[in-house]
Amino acid sequence: MAIRRLEIAAALILALAGSAQAEGRYGLGRPASEAEIAAWNIDIDRDGRKLPAGSGSVAHGREVFAAQCASCHGETGEGGLGDKLVGGKGTLASAKPVKTVGSYWPYAPTLFDYVHRAMPMNAPQSLGNDDVYAVVGYLLNLNGLVPDGAVLDAKSLSAVRMPNRDGFVPDPRPDVR
Numbered sequence: 001m002a003i004r005r006l007e008i009a010a011a012l013i014l015a016l017a018g019s020a021q022a023e024g025r026y027g028l029g030r031p032a033s034e035a036e037i038a039a040w041n042i043d044i045d046r047d048g049r050k051l052p053a054g055s056g057s058v059a060h061g062r063e064v065f066a067a068q069c070a071s072c073h074g075e076t077g078e079g080g081l082g083d084k085l086v087g088g089k090g091t092l093a094s095a096k097p098v099k100t101v102g103s104y105w106p107y108a109p110t111l112f113d114y115v116h117r118a119m120p121m122n123a124p125q126s127l128g129n130d131d132v133y134a135v136v137g138y139l140l141n142l143n144g145l146v147p148d149g150a151v152l153d154a155k156s157l158s159a160v161r162m163p164n165r166d167g168f169v170p171d172p173r174p175d176v177r
Contacts, residue, residue, distance in 0.1 A: 012026025042125075044113035044162045047159030051109055053155035056134025058141045065138050070122045077101075077142050082121070086142045089163065106168055108160035112136050133157065 020082055042143055044050050066075070072082030077100075079085070088098030097103075116132045118124050127135070137152040146152070152160075 011149075016103050022088070039109055041116060042113075042126075044109050045136055046107035048109040051112060051154035051157060052129045053154070054129030054133055055129045055151055056132070057151045058134070058137045058146065058148055060131075061134035061136070061138025061141070064135050068127065068131075069135065072121065077139060080134065085139055092164065100143070100173055101139045102145065102163060104164055105168075106165050108136070108140065108157050108162055112157060113141065 031108050048093070055095060065073075065077075068081075072080055074080045077085035078087075083100075084098065085101050088100040088103030090103075091098045092103060101111060112132055113137055116125065116127065116129075120126065121136075133152045136157065137150055140146040140152075140160060141148060141150065150156070
């Protein structure tokens, strides 16, 4: 009896799916508006294209980091509940690599992208552009990549050369190009 019910349910699902496919649409949802698409189209290229307007200082980044990031990443990015963000230089080829902003991250603009998109973990995308520039500046400063008085914006962030920029090699597999 249970098998017969499954056969009937499967036949019904196939009939409905065939009907929906024949119509060319499922009758669910609606096209996204331009404003909705723009709200999700926030990716930043490695060369800094599409970095938003705004700027942030290392000093302000220290404040934002203390308020929004230190509870997970430690007061100076040493790690805790969240990943370690500072140090690790020279460890990538070792048996125990330490992958941090300063040792592993290849492009500074993509750090902006990640922080903007995913942090803080309990409230992603809650930081404004100026705060994200500031936090990224603070992290770069902690890793010795920008000076204490640095103020980052789209142009200056794109100009930061990360230590591991040339440490990644292209994937030689032909099926992933």
